[in-house]
Amino acid sequence: LNHTQPLPSHLHLVAPSQPDASGSARAQGLAALDRGGRSVEDGGSPVSLERAFRSHAPFVASVAFRILGAREETEDLVQEVFIELRRWLERIHDTAALRAWLTTVTVREARRRLRRRRLHAVFGFADALDYALVADSTATPAERALVSEIYRILDRVPTEARLAWTLRHVAGATLPEVAEHCGCSLATAKRRVARAQGMIAEELRDA
Amino acid sequence: VTPDLRPHIASALRAADPEWTASDTEQGIRALRTRLRRRRVGARVVAGALVAMISTSAVWLYLRGSGPASVEAASVTGTPLLFADGSKVVSLDESTVISVEDARPERIVAVLARGRARFEVTRNPGRVFRAVAGAVSVEALGTAFVVEHRGGLVGVSVQHGRVRVTWPDGSRELGVADTGWFPPPDAVRHDAVQPESAFPAAVPSAPGSSDGPSQKGSSRDGTLANSPDDGVPAWEKLAAAGDHVGAYRMLRAAGGRVNGADELLLAADVARLSGHPAEAATYLERFLREHDGDGRAETAAFSLGHLLMTRLGQPAAAARRFAEARRRTRGGSIDEDALAREVEAWSRAGDLTRARDRAEDYLKNYPGGRRSAAVRKFGGLD
Numbered sequence: 001l002n003h004t005q006p007l008p009s010h011l012h013l014v015a016p017s018q019p020d021a022s023g024s025a026r027a028q029g030l031a032a033l034d035r036g037g038r039s040v041e042d043g044g045s046p047v048s049l050e051r052a053f054r055s056h057a058p059f060v061a062s063v064a065f066r067i068l069g070a071r072e073e074t075e076d077l078v079q080e081v082f083i084e085l086r087r088w089l090e091r092i093h094d095t096a097a098l099r100a101w102l103t104t105v106t107v108r109e110a111r112r113r114l115r116r117r118r119l120h121a122v123f124g125f126a127d128a129l130d131y132a133l134v135a136d137s138t139a140t141p142a143e144r145a146l147v148s149e150i151y152r153i154l155d156r157v158p159t160e161a162r163l164a165w166t167l168r169h170v171a172g173a174t175l176p177e178v179a180e181h182c183g184c185s186l187a188t189a190k191r192r193v194a195r196a197q198g199m200i201a202e203e204l205r206d207a
Numbered sequence: 208v209t210p211d212l213r214p215h216i217a218s219a220l221r222a223a224d225p226e227w228t229a230s231d232t233e234q235g236i237r238a239l240r241t242r243l244r245r246r247r248v249g250a251r252v253v254a255g256a257l258v259a260m261i262s263t264s265a266v267w268l269y270l271r272g273s274g275p276a277s278v279e280a281a282s283v284t285g286t287p288l289l290f291a292d293g294s295k296v297v298s299l300d301e302s303t304v305i306s307v308e309d310a311r312p313e314r315i316v317a318v319l320a321r322g323r324a325r326f327e328v329t330r331n332p333g334r335v336f337r338a339v340a341g342a343v344s345v346e347a348l349g350t351a352f353v354v355e356h357r358g359g360l361v362g363v364s365v366q367h368g369r370v371r372v373t374w375p376d377g378s379r380e381l382g383v384a385d386t387g388w389f390p391p392p393d394a395v396r397h398d399a400v401q402p403e404s405a406f407p408a409a410v411p412s413a414p415g416s417s418d419g420p421s422q423k424g425s426s427r428d429g430t431l432a433n434s435p436d437d438g439v440p441a442w443e444k445l446a447a448a449g450d451h452v453g454a455y456r457m458l459r460a461a462g463g464r465v466n467g468a469d470e471l472l473l474a475a476d477v478a479r480l481s482g483h484p485a486e487a488a489t490y491l492e493r494f495l496r497e498h499d500g501d502g503r504a505e506t507a508a509f510s511l512g513h514l515l516m517t518r519l520g521q522p523a524a525a526a527r528r529f530a531e532a533r534r535r536t537r538g539g540s541i542d543e544d545a546l547a548r549e550v551e552a553w554s555r556a557g558d559l560t561r562a563r564d565r566a567e568d569y570l571k572n573y574p575g576g577r578r579s580a581a582v583r584k585f586g587g588l589d
Contacts (some may be wrong), residue, residue: 065225139222146219
């Protein structure tokens, strides 16, 4: 989470990291997101699916990954989100609205997957997830271990609370934004965040 | 989380990153193309199977009876009239009389003498499909619609796709969820046979059905804007289904009238999410004016400030709304965000003194707050 950037005037969720020197797609994608509105390249017309993917896939991946903590599932989720977008693309004429829409669809799809994971766990079909890979290459071993532990705890947190807490504390959304993307009231969003926070605090204390 | 753990957790979570690269994007685009191609092929296979099944039924119907060109059928409710291209007509009440005037590969004309029927037309740009009811004809390309023929008036309700409705001295295109009675009121001759009651809202509805054009509530042009059954405006239903563009269109067709706190907030969302920020701001202003004591007023004020700053280019007005949100929340959870946004808004409005004052307030109230860096920048404290 990048707190050193200016307040994002268009982004609802804070961009995940600094643009890197290698000019990665992540950096390009976030730059495009930061522009807001229609881009010059689009010539004022609604964006194409491919262009939308180039601009927004890094953002969607970032939100999805922070919720799920699993790279492979994230890639699949990104695909599903953009397939869904294809059905609505002609109706979305504003990239600011597009970004909020993508976030909401990402949260919805992530919720479905988290519930499926739980169901699989109940029947003993769940694969063990290796959360040691959640932290990026810049993380220290201690940070890596802490992130891994938090995601293991999140697996025991109720899905809605997990979504709200992750959006708030990992993706950097404000509480009103959490409420909007989770489709609940502000009070409910606060309650869910607090519930997850309480569980994490308790488990970390016990650890 | 206990205060001593918080910085460690925040620092560690910053490292949670998929490290998405340009190569991931390119691979993703390739995978997306493949996935879409597979789905298209799958959809075609299913559609092909359906067409084959329907065609077989049509052939059977043709061989069994007198053939489609002279059919006077489908007068039994629910019995479909099938055409070779997969289009079909379903009678919706027992008084319905349909005949097929023409059924060639390039042209199908079905005549609704009376009653109600649903037309499901297979998309085929090379063929004209026309439903004729009295002096009104409805022409479609790949759509489903209901036609009701009562007392000289013809009701049309589009379920998907588009149709063109033509009457002796005019025509109009209808899209999804559009409904109307034709000829429209100003085109009806005074000596025309009128339905039993006033036109058009009280045109009698077909028995036992709610999917036709007999709906309550109408706009001036005869296009009906409310849903047929439960009194919930259609635009609210579309909004609930996530179709904000459609909901906005419906809301406008209904004259943009909304009442009550819930409707105002929903209308604001619909306008905002369909790309009409100025109207969204109007609804939010009205909400704040008319529902001052509502518990959602703080969020409404914040949203209004956000719209004014990011979409409407009115940073000074935005700053005042953020201040209002803070006043209403009284130290609540959105106070920090509202204060940070207020700093940004005053800065964008060029009022650097106020931006600095608010920035100092922020740093005092939220030392180490997560918006500190931006607040310092916009407050000129760097």
